[in-house]
Amino acid sequence: MLINSDFSRRAVVAREQYQWIASPQLGVERVMLDRIGAEKARATSIVRYAAGSSFPHHVHPGGEEILVLCGTFSEGDKHYPAGWYLRNPPGSSHQTASNEGATIFVKLWQMSVEDTHRVRVDTRxxxxxxxxxxxxxxxxxxxxxxxxxxxxxxxxxxxxxxxxxxxxxxxxxxxxxxxxxxxxxxxxxxxxxxxxxxxxxxxxxxxxxxxxxxxxxxxxx
CATH class of the missing domain: 2.60.120.10 (Jelly Rolls)
Structure with a gap:
């Protein structure tokens, strides 16, 4: 799957152009902003968790970058409301969920294999x-x-x-x-x-x- 995959070109996805696509996990859907690959892809997405939805424990071989846009996003027993920035290095793993619902900005497979930084920033x-x-x-x-x-x-x-x-x-x-x-x-x-x-x-x-x-x-x- 190729979406806005030519990085030498300008790309824009306005809010009113969002197309929500179901993920493999019930209650979790995403807007694909750019993507190279199938389900395990180099991807930039807006991801929306319905209230009470979750993702089972999984590994991120290429790392993951997250900005919580609204609601509260949870990793295990850690809860991150809107404004938190999370950075999980290649090889990290977690189980994610949202009790109240959440929308997050996510970038996958876009880190150097040498990047070992785990980052948590409360931008509020x-x-x-x-x-x-x-x-x-x-x-x-x-x-x-x-x-x-x-x-x-x-x-x-x-x-x-x-x-x-x-x-x-x-x-x-x-x-x-x-x-x-x-x-x-x-x-x-x-x-x-x-x-x-x-x-x-x-x-x-x-x-x-x-x-x-x-x-x-x-x-x-």
């Missing part, structure tokens, strides 16, 4: 945020291969400078404006290296997930 903690110029930044993970953060911008502020070295954006709150198009909470945008972009924060500002540095390796894969 004000001390996690630092001002840098015209924006506030909550750093989630940084390495030679990638940089992951949340950013907050005031209305009209530009997301990027003149040139982009590849970037992936998920609108967490508010909206962004790209020319005549607006993209609300839940919209996903992937911009290849060498792009130029005039995307700006909407009238109420924006909070967004930003991942950079990872697309050059994907293009060469």
């Amino acid at each position: 903690d004000p001390q996690r945020w630092q001002r840098e110029g015209d924006r506030e930044i909550c750093m989630l993970f940084s390495s030679e291969d990638e940089r992951v953060c949340l950013q907050r911008l005031l209305p009209g502020a530009r997301l990027f400078g003149d040139s982009i070295d590849g970037a992936e954006v998920l609108v967490v709150d508010g909206e962004v404006i790209d020319g005549a198009e607006s993209y609300s909470r839940g919209s996903w945008i992937r911009l290849p290296g060498g792009s130029s972009s005039a995307i700006v924060a909407g009238s109420s500002g924006v909070t967004y997930y930003l991942k950079t540095g990872h697309l050059s390796a994907a293009v060469g894969a």
Whole structure:
């Protein structure tokens, strides 16, 4: 299965374009944003757990990155409400569930085999945020291969400078404006290296997930 699999091209999935597809587990469904492979795939998805649903214990050979968007996501006896960022390295395993229901942003098979970092960040903690110029930044993970953060911008502020070295954006709150198009909470945008972009924060500002540095390796894969 190939979905938005050419990483040298711009890709956008707006919130209103979501197509929910059932997973093998009852009560768990997903929107496929990009994907290379069948059920065990290199994938970026929005995943929705119905209240009381669960996934049996499973292994992530290629690692897993999660941002909880709403509800409460659980790993065993650990519970993570909206705003938590989780990073499970290659070879890790867990049993997941949601008593109240949850929606999460998930990236699978996108980590180096040498990555051993297990990360848990509560982005609701004000001390996690630092001002840098015209924006506030909550750093989630940084390495030679990638940089992951949340950013907050005031209305009209530009997301990027003149040139982009590849970037992936998920609108967490508010909206962004790209020319005549607006993209609300839940919209996903992937911009290849060498792009130029005039995307700006909407009238109420924006909070967004930003991942950079990872697309050059994907293009060469």
